[in-house]
Amino acid sequence: MHGKNQMIDVAVVDYGMGNLRSVEQALRKVSPCAKIVVSDDPEAVANARRVVFPGQGAMPDCMRELDARGLRSAVLEAARNKPFLGICIGLQMLFEHSAEGDVAGLGVLPGEVVRFASGMKDAQGNKLKVPHMGWNQVHQITHSPLSEREGAFALSPSGGKLDRGSDHPLWDGIAQDTRFYFVHSYYVQPQDGSLVQGNSDYPQPFVCAVAQDNLFAVQFHPEKSAAAGLKLLQNFINWNPV
Amino acid sequence: MLAKRIIPCLDVTAGRVVKGVSFVELRDAGDPVEIARRYDEQGADELTFLDITASSDDRGIIFRIIEQVASQVFIPLTVGGGVREVQDVRNLLNAGADKVSINTSAILNPQLVADAAGRYGSQCIVVAIDAKQAASGRWEVFTHGGRKATGLDAVAWAIKMQRLGAGEILLTSMDRDGQKNGFDLALTRAVTDALDIPVIASGGVGNLQHLADGVKLGGADAVLAASIFHFGEYTVQQAKEFMAQQGIEVRL
Numbered sequence: 001m002h003g004k005n006q007m008i009d010v011a012v013v014d015y016g017m018g019n020l021r022s023v024e025q026a027l028r029k030v031s032p033c034a035k036i037v038v039s040d041d042p043e044a045v046a047n048a049r050r051v052v053f054p055g056q057g058a059m060p061d062c063m064r065e066l067d068a069r070g071l072r073s074a075v076l077e078a079a080r081n082k083p084f085l086g087i088c089i090g091l092q093m094l095f096e097h098s099a100e101g102d103v104a105g106l107g108v109l110p111g112e113v114v115r116f117a118s119g120m121k122d123a124q125g126n127k128l129k130v131p132h133m134g135w136n137q138v139h140q141i142t143h144s145p146l147s148e149r150e151g152a153f154a155l156s157p158s159g160g161k162l163d164r165g166s167d168h169p170l171w172d173g174i175a176q177d178t179r180f181y182f183v184h185s186y187y188v189q190p191q192d193g194s195l196v197q198g199n200s201d202y203p204q205p206f207v208c209a210v211a212q213d214n215l216f217a218v219q220f221h222p223e224k225s226a227a228a229g230l231k232l233l234q235n236f237i238n239w240n241p242v
Numbered sequence: 243m244l245a246k247r248i249i250p251c252l253d254v255t256a257g258r259v260v261k262g263v264s265f266v267e268l269r270d271a272g273d274p275v276e277i278a279r280r281y282d283e284q285g286a287d288e289l290t291f292l293d294i295t296a297s298s299d300d301r302g303i304i305f306r307i308i309e310q311v312a313s314q315v316f317i318p319l320t321v322g323g324g325v326r327e328v329q330d331v332r333n334l335l336n337a338g339a340d341k342v343s344i345n346t347s348a349i350l351n352p353q354l355v356a357d358a359a360g361r362y363g364s365q366c367i368v369v370a371i372d373a374k375q376a377a378s379g380r381w382e383v384f385t386h387g388g389r390k391a392t393g394l395d396a397v398a399w400a401i402k403m404q405r406l407g408a409g410e411i412l413l414t415s416m417d418r419d420g421q422k423n424g425f426d427l428a429l430t431r432a433v434t435d436a437l438d439i440p441v442i443a444s445g446g447v448g449n450l451q452h453l454a455d456g457v458k459l460g461g462a463d464a465v466l467a468a469s470i471f472h473f474g475e476y477t478v479q480q481a482k483e484f485m486a487q488q489g490i491e492v493r494l
Contacts, residue, residue: 019335019366025313057363118438126461128244129440131365131409134464135245135287135493179245179493181287181318183365183409201243224318224340226282 009034010237011048013075013090015065016040017057023087026223027052030234042074050236051078053217055089059113059186060101062089072106079108079215085236086217091210092188094217100186109212111190120203132202135179138209138220139199140166168197170216170235178228180220182208187219214241245493246457247287247464248481249320249442250471252277255295257303261420261469271472275310281471282315284478287493289315290343290412290466293323294387305337312338320368322412331358335366343412345370346385349392352406359407368442369408371396373429374416381429388416400433400441408439412466415445420469422448430460442466450476450484457490 010027012020020038027036037044045051053075055062066072078084079094086094095105098113105113120128187206190196197216198209208219216236222229252259252274259277260268271277278289289311293304301324308321321334322343331342348355348369359367372388373381373396381396400411413433415426425443434441443462447453447470456465470476482492 017363019338019340019362021336021338022312022316022340025338026316029313029316056365122243127435127438129463130438131440132244133365133410133440134247137243182244183318203243224316226317230316 006035008037008044008048010036010050010052011045012036012038012052012054013045013071014038014040015055015062015069015071017055017062017065017089019056020054023052023054023223026230026233027237030230031237034237040069040071042069042071045071045074045078048078048082050083050085051075052085052087052236053079053090053093054087055093057089058100059089059092059098059105060103062093063103063105066093076106076108079106082214083236083239083241084215084217086215087223088184088219088221091217091219092186094210094215095188095190098186108215109190109195109210110192111188113186113188115186116202122203128203131183131185133183134181135225136182136200136202136220137177138180139205140168140171140174140176140209141196141198142166142168143194166197168211168216169239170211170232171197172235173231174228174235180218180222180225180228182220184219243491245287245491246462246485247442248453248478248485248492249288249290249464249466250281250286250478251290251292251444251466251468253292253294253468254304254307254323255293256300257307259472260294261472271469274307275314277472278311278315281478282317285482285493286317286478287464288318288320290320290322292343293321295323305333308334308337308339320412322368322370327354328357328361331362331367335362339366341366341368341410343368343370345372348403349383349385349394352402355403355408356406359409364407364409364439367408368410368412369400369403370412370414371400371403371433372414372416373426375426375429379428379432381426381432384416388419396429397432397436401436404437404439410440410442411437412442412444418446419444421446422469424448424452425456425460425462425465427455427460430456430462434461434463440464450481453481454485454488454490457485458488
């Protein structure tokens with residue numbers, strides 16, 4: 001049997017806010033041999049090679065429960081130093097402040113979390129409901145110098161490139177504007193536009209993916225987004241940021 | 243743009259998927275795990291399981307089914323039936339459900355909706371409303387598979403459930419359920435226009451035009467159907483292609 005000190009490949013941070021089983025199941029599906037733990041132990045988070053930071057429910061509760069378990073510093077440390085994937089509230093908590101309950105976040109990334117306006121309508125005049133719930137397209141944003149030559153790509157005989165929205169490794173093999181599953185009422189507004197890795201529309205564009213060095217975080221739920229979501233999780237498992 | 247969702251519904255009893263007409267005359271449709279996998283392959287946006295088991299002895303079966311489905315199918319799963327207390331919500335979420343649907347218990351104890359939403363978040367609390375037309379433009383909430391009237395107005399009840407923390411409403415017309423003559427579009431429109439949260443239309447789908455009408459005329463955010471998929475009349479993929487042809491945004 002493996003000892004207690006065996007290296008943890010992926011720690012899913014459990015701060016007592018709801019169900020992390022689907023995240024765990026999806027990670028096991030894409031990486032059957034990895035040692036994956038769902039844990040509220042700061043030491044497990046500290047010792048893991050990679051960290052997944054999910055979340056659901058209300059952000060004030062999430063912040064409170066995170067602190068109640070003494071997980072804040074382990075999560076901050078991981079967000080700065082190892083492959084780190086934030087999901088849903090786990091994305092929102094990385095920012096400085098949320099309008100949900102007027103609460104401070106972890107402040108890893110500068111910016112705010114704000115609510116969708118009420119009374120939004122679609123082009124046919126139907127109400128746009130909040131929460132934003134269901135499958136929406138994710139438009140990948142790239143910031144590499146290559147993106148400035150997008151016209152050159154379009155002319156390129158290697159047609160496959162046309163589908164590529166971004167060259168961030170977490171979008172690898174995922175076509176531009178692929179649909180992912182969302183359920184949320186708040187969204188992030190990063191101060192630094194260069195962090196943005198993906199946008200979606202409801203009905204105005206909002207940021208649904210950000211990245212910084214070893215960190216990637218998404219508003220949608222890859223664990224519930226069928227093949228595209230599993231691909232993103234697999235990309236995370238294979239990701240070795242420098 | 244956000245896609246309208248197509249949600250196959252699996253009524254489960256004694257470990258089998260069944261389908262009846264207006265909640266009676268049950269007909270066997272197969273193994274729930276196998277059916278769930280098939281719908282996922284066909285591109286279903288979510289799956290809803292309703293545990294219609296009468297006997298409390300069989301209550302454990304749904305947990306094993308959900309566990310098996312959740313380890314193989316990576317789309318949202320809603321589970322309802324027999325949810326009476328916050329502990330039931332927790333047990334279903336732990337088994338792998340993403341959302342839990344509350345029906346009769348919300349009427350007996352509306353605070354359950356508030357407590358469950360407060361504890362686990364509105365995003366995982368669906369309130370199911372079974373409604374029957376009482377007069378033109380007026381619908382009454384029923385329980386016990388449409389047998390017991392509550393005196394509650396369906397639109398007012400839906401608004402109250404939204405206020406208590408429901409994240410979504412699963413709206414079934416008891417007049418239409420199993421009849422295959424289409425959704426009650428007036429009911430769907432009345433409820434969806436009154437709410438800020440998404441509404442799933444249910445009850446009465448007999449063909450693909452009914453699904454499209456639920457969205458275009460009823461204003462539903464999602465459409466739920468059972469028998470048209472279970473007995474091989476249409477695949478989920480065909481339903482989506484049909485809706486796309488009608489100009490409805492779907493995930494293809």
